[in-house]
Amino acid sequence: MLRYIVKRLLLLIPIILGVSAIIFILKTFTPGDPARQILGNDATQEQVDAKREELGLNDPVIVQYVRYIGGVVRGDFGESYRTGEPVLSEIVPRLATSAKITLGAVAIGAVLGILLGILSALKKYTWVDSLVLVISMFFQSVPEFVVALVLIMIFSVKLHLLPATGIETVKGYILPMVCVGLSSVASYTRITRSSMLEVLSEDYIRTARAKGQTEGNITYHHALRNAMIPVAQSIGTNLGNAIGGGMVLETVFGVPGVGKYIVDSITQRNYPSVLGGALIIAIVLTIINLVVDISFVLIDPRLKTTIISGGSKAPKKAKAAA
Amino acid sequence: MSFKKMLSLGLAALLTLSCAATAFAVQDANQDPANTEVTDETLVIGLASEPSALWGGGSGKVENEMQIIGNALMDTLVVVDRNTYEVKPNVATAWEWVDGTHCKFTLRDDVKMNDGNMLTADDVVYDVNTWIEYCANSDTGRFLVGAEANDEHTVTIEFTSSAPDNIYLIAWSNFGVFNESGIEAAGGIEAAAKNPIMGSGKYKFKEWVSGQSITIERNDEYWNPDYKGYFKEIKFTFTNDAAARAMAVQSGDAQVAYDMPISMASTYEGNDAVNLIAHTFGQNTRLWYNMGPKAGATADIKVRQAIDKALDFNAIALVGTANMGTEVHGYFPDNSRFYNETFTAEERAVDIEGAKALLAEAGYADGLDLTIVGMQDQNPIFVVMQENLRQVGINLNISILDTASFVGCAAGGDYDLIHVGDLCDARYPAIMTFFFQSNIDTFCIGGPKWTTPEIESAILEFIAEPDEAKAKEELAAIENNFKENMVYSNTYGEMHASLTAKDIKGYTTIERGFLDCTNFYK
Numbered sequence: 001m002l003r004y005i006v007k008r009l010l011l012l013i014p015i016i017l018g019v020s021a022i023i024f025i026l027k028t029f030t031p032g033d034p035a036r037q038i039l040g041n042d043a044t045q046e047q048v049d050a051k052r053e054e055l056g057l058n059d060p061v062i063v064q065y066v067r068y069i070g071g072v073v074r075g076d077f078g079e080s081y082r083t084g085e086p087v088l089s090e091i092v093p094r095l096a097t098s099a100k101i102t103l104g105a106v107a108i109g110a111v112l113g114i115l116l117g118i119l120s121a122l123k124k125y126t127w128v129d130s131l132v133l134v135i136s137m138f139f140q141s142v143p144e145f146v147v148a149l150v151l152i153m154i155f156s157v158k159l160h161l162l163p164a165t166g167i168e169t170v171k172g173y174i175l176p177m178v179c180v181g182l183s184s185v186a187s188y189t190r191i192t193r194s195s196m197l198e199v200l201s202e203d204y205i206r207t208a209r210a211k212g213q214t215e216g217n218i219t220y221h222h223a224l225r226n227a228m229i230p231v232a233q234s235i236g237t238n239l240g241n242a243i244g245g246g247m248v249l250e251t252v253f254g255v256p257g258v259g260k261y262i263v264d265s266i267t268q269r270n271y272p273s274v275l276g277g278a279l280i281i282a283i284v285l286t287i288i289n290l291v292v293d294i295s296f297v298l299i300d301p302r303l304k305t306t307i308i309s310g311g312s313k314a315p316k317k318a319k320a321a322a
Numbered sequence: 323m324s325f326k327k328m329l330s331l332g333l334a335a336l337l338t339l340s341c342a343a344t345a346f347a348v349q350d351a352n353q354d355p356a357n358t359e360v361t362d363e364t365l366v367i368g369l370a371s372e373p374s375a376l377w378g379g380g381s382g383k384v385e386n387e388m389q390i391i392g393n394a395l396m397d398t399l400v401v402v403d404r405n406t407y408e409v410k411p412n413v414a415t416a417w418e419w420v421d422g423t424h425c426k427f428t429l430r431d432d433v434k435m436n437d438g439n440m441l442t443a444d445d446v447v448y449d450v451n452t453w454i455e456y457c458a459n460s461d462t463g464r465f466l467v468g469a470e471a472n473d474e475h476t477v478t479i480e481f482t483s484s485a486p487d488n489i490y491l492i493a494w495s496n497f498g499v500f501n502e503s504g505i506e507a508a509g510g511i512e513a514a515a516k517n518p519i520m521g522s523g524k525y526k527f528k529e530w531v532s533g534q535s536i537t538i539e540r541n542d543e544y545w546n547p548d549y550k551g552y553f554k555e556i557k558f559t560f561t562n563d564a565a566a567r568a569m570a571v572q573s574g575d576a577q578v579a580y581d582m583p584i585s586m587a588s589t590y591e592g593n594d595a596v597n598l599i600a601h602t603f604g605q606n607t608r609l610w611y612n613m614g615p616k617a618g619a620t621a622d623i624k625v626r627q628a629i630d631k632a633l634d635f636n637a638i639a640l641v642g643t644a645n646m647g648t649e650v651h652g653y654f655p656d657n658s659r660f661y662n663e664t665f666t667a668e669e670r671a672v673d674i675e676g677a678k679a680l681l682a683e684a685g686y687a688d689g690l691d692l693t694i695v696g697m698q699d700q701n702p703i704f705v706v707m708q709e710n711l712r713q714v715g716i717n718l719n720i721s722i723l724d725t726a727s728f729v730g731c732a733a734g735g736d737y738d739l740i741h742v743g744d745l746c747d748a749r750y751p752a753i754m755t756f757f758f759q760s761n762i763d764t765f766c767i768g769g770p771k772w773t774t775p776e777i778e779s780a781i782l783e784f785i786a787e788p789d790e791a792k793a794k795e796e797l798a799a800i801e802n803n804f805k806e807n808m809v810y811s812n813t814y815g816e817m818h819a820s821l822t823a824k825d826i827k828g829y830t831t832i833e834r835g836f837l838d839c840t841n842f843y844k
Binding site for chain 1: 368371372374375459531533534535559562565566567569570575595724725727730
């Protein structure tokens, strides 16, 4: 297991190199001079040229890139062009805010999605099944920022229950969490439904019924536990999606998270902040996926061989004990 | 009557009605009487973005949000009444021009700074030196030479050039006065930029929660007993999305949504929950024709004249101001001391055949392609221009850019047409810099990228002219020169729009139409 964790952590190196290289290439082709951005529109060309030299922007891109990566290795993500503060010190407090929203969103999405998926499976091929499908697909199809504005309109403007923007109180987290969470409901619903239908058709469920177990007992004690394994596995993927969705919604809801920080930095051509934000998100996502993979092994020991060996020694599908 | 005519008449009637309705529904800024009470309430103002600092003097920058918040924290020597454009005393009770470049200010002797010390002439000398040292790139420092204390409460400031309206410039909030001991208490110049505790303003800096809010609190020891700050605290929040800012006011989370896109703001006309405040701020926008080294077809005056004839300026103004403003006919705003009606309404009329004839004379009888550059908010205006020009055979390519790209493109002269304004509520030394050779490639965002020594000299004389009536005549001559050369086409007076909660009064402004947050009350 330790070897596997180390191996996965080493994968961070190509990921960091890849993400930073892509952003560096984009930066090279993007119009707008960071030096002028820092000095303002009133600066003379001589001052801009001097600033470019000071920042090393006249060096070849590969030299700038190697210099940057060298800094990252030492924990130096550069300084924000806008505020002059170290990028890392600006991102860390924002990361905590984004994490709260992401985790809340995943929880809301998972709970709603699982409940709807169970309902859909139990009422398969009925109007309830169709209705659940329509509702979950609706929230997946409508852009999150549209859902955000509609939710603000209902819960803030009309009902005065929740703040429209900002996170000064706990209430401020609710709408962003719900908004991001709703977009993942369809995914959880579909996975839960198909997994439940598969498990409900297993022999051990038939045996349980034959033994006179109640439907509720069969559903919640025998079927649901086993059906949850693929649902739990999808949480890792949805965490990544939630972070991406949250980036846009942080801007709409005025939430001071990493997403808003990156979006603002992009419009300001604040490259160190964009790079730092993107790299830290990449690192966080990689670690989250690693933690999720390890947690799978703890949930279902059968997966130990599959995950740790990369699937080469995967056993044939074993039937779970009822 | 044909269907087309009936439809046209119907649309015209609807337009007239909507304009009339708008005129009644939209409030102007600076209209309310002053507040006389104080409360313990907090005012929440939604801004679009967070400033990088709160004091331009230390950061060397000027940002809109910095001006708005900084104005509450520091006092300027003089202030400008934004209704009458009259310069009024503030911490300076009197001023007189010693000569064209030296202005002597007499300071009040009862201005208490936040650290408990009283404002002296030496403080103002220190301020001027700081502005020059730290703000050489911005308008805060580049027009100043130095200052000298004549006695404890008299100081003479020297400007780089002769301009009577420098007194208007010194009233801008970036010239807020501070003292050296206050700067030291804040931790030095750079630290003070983010912890501006060194002023004497109506409000004091309280807290900055990065990414979330900035809070200022009423200065209960403010030197001016006539001023009452109704709100104990003012909290600024930052939400990029204008719709979300507006909904924060509708929901009661905030009382002011500042800087709404004019087209979006107009949809709140007649809304029961909010007041719509829309106002011009002394900046006329115009369509500039590239006449510089990178100019294409617009180097030909006949092409420029043809475009001017083809454009429907009334429609452009209606779209650009969301039916709340009108087209303009002069370089300066029509409420300015120097306004000249350079173009008449008749000259502004659309003349398709005349435009086609001019294009034919210029060798473009078969049409031509032009490119206009701008940012997203200008797209609807460009669409109107595109349709106007299509009728005379000009294919207008619209290039919408983000801010940084636009600035690069506009500064470099990479366009045929560009639509930008010039703040002209006074004869600042920075006005009409589109025509200063030394500035064309650096300071100018847009413009014709063209000038002559004669034009530059005439503008400098106009700025320096002490006799306002004569200055107005000089400006008329300059504008007529521009008109003869068809350097630009005036379009409309730019507008700012904000939403306030229904019970909020006292919307006043400072320079460039920025919000003055200190005068709100219920």
